[in-house]
Amino acid sequence: MEKVALTEAFATFDEQWSPRVAGELNGQAVKLAKVEGEFVWHQHDDADELFFVHDGALTIELRDEPDVHLDAGEFVVVPRGVEHRPVADEEAQILLFEPSGTKNTGNVESELTQTEEKRLE
Amino acid sequence: MEKVALTEAFATFDEQWSPRVAGELNGQAVKLAKVEGEFVWHQHDDADELFFVHDGALTIELRDEPDVHLDAGEFVVVPRGVEHRPVADEEAQILLFEPSGTKNTGNVESELTQTEEKRLE
Numbered sequence: 001m002e003k004v005a006l007t008e009a010f011a012t013f014d015e016q017w018s019p020r021v022a023g024e025l026n027g028q029a030v031k032l033a034k035v036e037g038e039f040v041w042h043q044h045d046d047a048d049e050l051f052f053v054h055d056g057a058l059t060i061e062l063r064d065e066p067d068v069h070l071d072a073g074e075f076v077v078v079p080r081g082v083e084h085r086p087v088a089d090e091e092a093q094i095l096l097f098e099p100s101g102t103k104n105t106g107n108v109e110s111e112l113t114q115t116e117e118k119r120l121e
Numbered sequence: 122m123e124k125v126a127l128t129e130a131f132a133t134f135d136e137q138w139s140p141r142v143a144g145e146l147n148g149q150a151v152k153l154a155k156v157e158g159e160f161v162w163h164q165h166d167d168a169d170e171l172f173f174v175h176d177g178a179l180t181i182e183l184r185d186e187p188d189v190h191l192d193a194g195e196f197v198v199v200p201r202g203v204e205h206r207p208v209a210d211e212e213a214q215i216l217l218f219e220p221s222g223t224k225n226t227g228n229v230e231s232e233l234t235q236t237e238e239k240r241l242e
Contacts, residue, residue: 001181001183001186001189001197001198001199001200001203002197003189003190003191003195003196003197004195004196004197005192005194005195006194006195006196007194023171023196023198024198025169025170025171025198025200025218025219026148026149026168026169026219026220027147028147028149028218030171030196030198030218047147048146048147049146050144050146050151054194060122062122065122068122068124069124070124071126073126073127073128073175074124074125074126074127075124075125075127075144075151076122076123076124076125077122077144077145077146077151078122079122079146082122097146097149097151097218098146098147099147
């Protein structure tokens, strides 16, 4: 049973918008990602998605309601089917909690689409 | 869509060993708990359980392998069926991820068993 220390884990990779699976439980995955700039608008038709900010700040832009701004130590759940776009003015370190196998760009194909699931090393 | 700020959320309750549901997604719950002292030995036969420390430190005692010590910013997943006992020398603020409805004392009835699910207010 291996613990994960977030600060150390984030230091093991540099790639942005490329989540690393850091743990799995009950069919769900805990993923760590470094993000900066604007992601693509997308939605997950069959997956609720939790965003937690470990370091920095992240804005979840939404089509039909006010944006949600998250600072470190804050989280929000984006329900399935809700179109959203994560945006970070400066690099942020975030934790995602979502069903294992959830594609990062949801219903959209983009140059940011991750074709292969990556694991924390 | 309401965000949760952990530090503010933990300030809304004092009771120890009494998790508050702070969010739900994909049949799973995010729960916040203040803990201090020794919990009861127990296991969850059908639920993996993630422990994340927001503030303080927590030790997960295990029967058959070394204890796992978690400081703030660290997490571990205790697989289903693994007997464990959380222990905190001083009050710690922790976050749990587990299936909605998971009983805090698992297979054991104790004075610490929470009979009613509580929500963050």
